[in-house]
Amino acid sequence: MSADISTYNFPTKIRFGPGSRHDLIMELSSLGIQRPLIVTDRDVAKLPWFVAIETSLTEMTSVTFSGVWGNPVVSQVMTGVTVCQDYNADGIVAVGGGAPMDVAKAIALMANHPGHLFDYEDGASTRPIDRSILPIVAIPTTAGTGSEVGRSTVISDDETHAKKIIFDPQLLPKVVLADPELLLGLPAKITAATGMDALTHLIEAFLAKGNNPLCDGIALEGIYLVSQHLRDSVMLAQQQATETVNREGHLRARAGMLNASMMGAIAFQKGLGVTHSCAHALSTVCDTHHGLANGIMLPAAMRFNLEAEPEKFLRMARVVNPSAQSGQALIDWIMDLSNAIGIPSSLGKLGVSADTVEKLVSVAIDDVCHPCNPRPVTENDFYAIYQDALAA
Numbered sequence: 426m427s428a429d430i431s432t433y434n435f436p437t438k439i440r441f442g443p444g445s446r447h448d449l450i451m452e453l454s455s456l457g458i459q460r461p462l463i464v465t466d467r468d469v470a471k472l473p474w475f476v477a478i479e480t481s482l483t484e485m486t487s488v489t490f491s492g493v494w495g496n497p498v499v500s501q502v503m504t505g506v507t508v509c510q511d512y513n514a515d516g517i518v519a520v521g522g523g524a525p526m527d528v529a530k531a532i533a534l535m536a537n538h539p540g541h542l543f544d545y546e547d548g549a550s551t552r553p554i555d556r557s558i559l560p561i562v563a564i565p566t567t568a569g570t571g572s573e574v575g576r577s578t579v580i581s582d583d584e585t586h587a588k589k590i591i592f593d594p595q596l597l598p599k600v601v602l603a604d605p606e607l608l609l610g611l612p613a614k615i616t617a618a619t620g621m622d623a624l625t626h627l628i629e630a631f632l633a634k635g636n637n638p639l640c641d642g643i644a645l646e647g648i649y650l651v652s653q654h655l656r657d658s659v660m661l662a663q664q665q666a667t668e669t670v671n672r673e674g675h676l677r678a679r680a681g682m683l684n685a686s687m688m689g690a691i692a693f694q695k696g697l698g699v700t701h702s703c704a705h706a707l708s709t710v711c712d713t714h715h716g717l718a719n720g721i722m723l724p725a726a727m728r729f730n731l732e733a734e735p736e737k738f739l740r741m742a743r744v745v746n747p748s749a750q751s752g753q754a755l756i757d758w759i760m761d762l763s764n765a766i767g768i769p770s771s772l773g774k775l776g777v778s779a780d781t782v783e784k785l786v787s788v789a790i791d792d793v794c795h796p797c798n799p800r801p802v803t804e805n806d807f808y809a810i811y812q813d814a815l816a817a
Contacts, residue, residue, distance in 0.1 A: 435687075439574070443604060447481075449482070449518065457515075460514050461514060462488055463489040463518045464505060464521075464529035465490075467494050469520060474607065478518075487518075499582060516561070518561075519598065520564045521565075523715070526572035539552070540552050542580060542591065545591045569686055571626065576596050578590070586708070588709060611662060616682075622716030623682065623686040623689045624685075624720075624759075626692065628727070629798075632737055633797040634798070637694075645741070654677075656765055657678040661674065661675045696797030698797055705792050705794065709788050710788060711775075721768060725813040729809070779815060786811065790807055
């Protein structure tokens with residue numbers, strides 16, 4: 426057992442550190458899994474370290490489903506369910522970013538449940554989740570959604586692209602192997618977008634209505650980790666494309682963001698807010714990467730929220746800048762960070778036009794996240810927030 430690998434439970438078991446992926450066989454055996462289905466995306470499936478993971482499982486017999494790409498949709502899930510059932514898998518190994526994690530959870534649910542996936546939508550279910558869910562071991566390869574420590578899955582409709590949330594405590598992976606080595610090859614643009622996703626989770630969780638001091642404390646520490654490590658992660662990813670970088674420093678930055686990502690996912694059990702509602706609409710209408718959508722919308726959403734929670738904004742501002750005198754300093758820092766890591770400063774620079782706003786608003790107003798926002802959001806407010814983001 427490597428001295429560089431630590432174990433902590435919150436609440437799932439997390440094996441954290443360089444090389445922790447090599448504990449996979451041990452963890453599968455401890456869960457009694459003998460016939461694992463590996464779920465990943467088509468890009469990860471081509472990487473040498475992934476092939477090494479497949480090879481390491483030959484003594485167990487495993488099968489890989491790599492039919493995941495983009496924002497995950499129901500058809501990807503059901504194709505994976507067919508593979509899972511045909512193989513008679515008794516557990517899932519989810520490898521990748523948020524998309525493979527979400528698809529893996531949905532497969533784990535539907536392997537033993539009848540009907541359509543959306544029959545089990547959180548808050549609108551027509552069927553109970555009353556059968557066993559296959560156990561999951563998660564190996565994250567990005568630092569963004571933190572889905573590896575979450576109890577829900579988000580899947581889009583193939584036709585409408587509307588996102589649906591399925592929730593159940595059994596969807597929480599049994600073990601997470603959080604290995605920062607797997608993030609070293611992540612491109613700078615993906616590093617930036619997923620990092621802004623993690624930051625948005627942390628900020629919105631801290632601002633969300635309700636009393637949960639445990640989540641608040643985790644969120645503040647996670648924001649600090651982002652302030653210390655996201656810029657370095659992106660910079661080192663850029664440098665690595667053309668030159669040799671300091672491996673120890675790169676691992677430190679990736680490890681910091683991997684922890685921050687998981688902390689964001691843990692904290693947002695308290696709730697999210699208007700940023701996510703705006704971002705979900707962008708993914709639905711424009712097929713925008715979720716993390717990138719969050720990153721672009723975050724400054725405008727926080728300008729809208731500032732007057733509702735000035736003291737909370739000041740607390741967050743002082744995490745990233747101890748000499749901050751107002752909550753505006755947090756928004757200034759977000760904009761500086763976004764600029765430094767290459768996040769577009771406006772929706773216009775993303776190619777979103779003004780005539781799209783009406784459709785975006787119609788989707789965002791029905792989203793489940795903004796009711797937890799610290800300031801109520803009307804239809805007119807959504808128009809104003811999108812217009813702000815367009816003009817930024």
